[in-house]
Amino acid sequence: MNLAREIKKDIYWIGVNDRRTHIFENYWPLPKGVAYNSYIIVDEKVVVIDTIERSKMDDYVENIEQLLNGRKVDYLVINHMEPDHTGAIKALLCHYPDVKIIGNAKTFPMLKNFYGVCENLMEVKEGDSLDLGKHKLNFYMAPMLHWPETMVTFESTEGILFSGDIFGAFGTLDGGIFDDEVDLDYLEEEISRYYSNIVGKYGQPAQTALKKLGGLPIKMVCATHGPIRRSHIADIVAKYDKWSKYDTDKGVVIVFSSMYGNTEKMADIIARFLAEKGIKKIRIHDASKTHPSYIINDIFRYKGVILGSCAYNGNAFPTMETLLFELEHMGVKNHVVAFFGGKAWAGGAMPRFNQFAEKIKWEVVAPSCEACGCPKDEDFETCRNIAYAMADKLDEIC
Template sequence: MQYINLADNIYFLGYNDRRTNLFENIWPIPHGISYNSYLIVDEKITLIDTVERSFIDEYLESIEEIIGNRPIDYLVINHMEPDHSGALKAIVNKYPEITLVGNKKTFAFVESFYMEPENVHMVHDNDVLELGKHRLQFQTIPMVHWPETMVTFEETNNILFSGDAFGSYGTLDGGIFDDEINLDFYEIEVMRYFTNIVGKYCPHTQRAIKKLAPLNIKMIAATHGPIWRTDLDWVLTRYNKWSSYDLDKGVVIVYGSMYGNTQKMAEVIARRLAEKGIKNIRVYDASKTHSSYIINDIFKYKGFIVGSPAYNNALFPNVQTLLSTIEHMAPKNHYLGIFGNFAWNGGGVKNLKLFAENIKWEQVYEPIEEKGSLKKERKEELLKLADAMAEKLHADFE
């Protein structure tokens, strides 16, 4: 195997998944994803998290190649989600004297997923585990993004093993560290990972960032994506911005359309916004673009305008799916506009109004609904909706 060291006797054990199409069986990962585990060889040998179960054989072989017949003393469990705990049972079976290290919420997850743990060491905030030359300090960061989530800070080299926090979609294609890769590729994948996986818990992320600020972190080693050792601010500033709902000047327009009439309404709005000086405009057909990418831009831009035809007296299904996801994620600080179309009975705009009530974003203009093809009167209303949105955004970003 190739030995990749974060520091003396601290090893990266990472595996690239280029076969899985949907992460958590929901989110598209066309560029794959990595699963990162870490091994510290000292007087006490310690694993930091494990890997997804499909890599168990290779993972066990890599560990044995490094430590030989020595036992593993500790397995630190920062996060129990199966893509990181998938090899836990195999590790315990091979190293039966191993001690599982976690917080008060960790071991109930171990029992519910795998087995009743026998050897456990419970840690709390600021507790330290002595390995020899290396010292591990623990901090809980609940709901980033599971209730048991914690991070491990290796004090000797100032390495933060951060679990899912500061992670990314995308495989590690040769380059492991941030200074070995072109970060332009990860610009979207880091944000999409945040918005899809962690974005529901922005207030918790803010609390975690503040809690970890006193640590003298020199390297961040997450369980997905690159290891940050040169430009930590690249990922830290972005996480702070996204979790603060610090939005940019722009508008996301999403529509569903069966025969093109609702799409025409969206095009009118988009053109008017451009005429009014809005440069960041993203128009999406909800039937074509997965919500993963649309959610990403909603976390980026302050304006959101959504349109739906009536479909069996209800919302167009693909629009309904997106809006349910948005309500679940509950991003803040947006301006909202809604429009729609119907042929013989309403249902689209009526349900968009319910979305507006639930999400509690400020509506910039009254809902607009057309029957059949777009007519002059409704077109004028759409222009007014675009004008109102542009006016709000210009005022906010002067």
């Protein structure tokens, strides 16, 4: 059975679901799987827009062959060179050796480096177009969203934006492929976790792309992951606008690393005092149990961040160090922060926390609390001061 689905006349979704891969890019957990979306337009000329990850390429090529029934593929558009969208290129070329590959000047060196392909190339620049017959494609560059060669393709006859990774989501497409056919509430965290961890570093390029694409008469958004948007386009655009501006809600993310429970006890005390001050959106994460992608997702949602770590070899605990590195690398902006932790005799996380605050340029709202051994009454009092200072700051700015 051919699983290709017509999304508009002569335009088809030819994607696949991946429920076997546990970790995306060998790092991000995939509890709900992931979809690799590819598309094909069958006109006077036939064009494939992006391919899929190589593990599913046999089924993918078979679907194309059944759909075309002997016709050849004339063009392949590469919006983004990452291997989860280009993994089937060599298989496609084996079946359709004369296909002309469309990309921009930054696409083709990557194409050669990844796959050794350097023939039948067609370079496009900003605003260039390609007539297929009834359908016309226009190409727009979206560099560093989230690779330097990234571009998008707009099909102007039906108003379809083939957006690559932009507006994507984790999660398989379980029956439906459109946003009004699936449970978006079920996918909500996977949509925001995808943005915050895959795209989140590139807020300014996202803002640039939103302004550029805002003038197009978009009636459908076809990303390379997640559901096709036709009924909730304004919703996902508004979310991207908010997230890429680092706009956050009033709430606090508390993250701790604790070996024997003392630092965790301080996290609970701080949370209790935050609630006492009227903060309702409080999320506590154990950095040793929760993958950084979920923690980062919550940090993208909420303005306040309170980090705590026990001492480990004279420094921060390794799982907290991993989180700090991730946040520094991503350059997450516009948060307020406070710190707590513990040590047995010397060292501890406070020098690393101070280094982190300076590097990431977050405002520190209260003096830190560092207990020696088990936290004492005076440590709990300092924890209360941290909670109250954070709540007062959020009341002021949110």
